[in-house]
Amino acid sequence: MRKLARSAVLLAAGLTLARLAAIVVSKRYEEGSEVSDEFRRTAVLGGLEFTSRARGLRSAEVGVVLGGARVDLRHATLDPAGATVLLENVLGGVELLVRADWSVAVQDTLVGGDTRIEVTPPTDLPDDAPRLDVHVVTRFGATAIKADAAGATPA
DSSP states (O other), rough: OOOHHHHHHHHHHHHHHHHHHHHHHHHHHOOOOOOEEEEEEESSSSSSEOOOOOOSEEEEEEEEEEEEEEEOOOTTTTTTTTTTEEEEEEESSEEEEEOSEEEEEEEEEEEEEEEEEEEEOOSOOOTTEEEEEEEEEESEEEEEEOOOOTOOOOO
């Protein structure tokens, strides 16, 4: 019985240390704020919720390892030249919310993963619609990109 209790304590301590290390790593690779035109966020062994309110969003990077992220860009305004988002996902889940009036082009690289794209078809948008290029790299995870007008504010 003592061996089992000792093993449980060592396991709990190991998991706690791993989670603390993941928090430190995630914070180390964090750049920008919700109003920055460029930002980077990382979630390792945990979750992440981020809403951008940028007035000229140019680029973003979101990395997830054994965790989940929900990134909401519906309140942001894209740079007139467009914006690029890189989503890297390893054994996790990522949800990217975009505005329905944006032209969204997705390029994905999958290794045992899935990307679900639910955006407005480019043919349904004006030629001068704001452009968002999304690059997805998923390894054994799931990524969803959704155009969702709910909660969006006009640009």
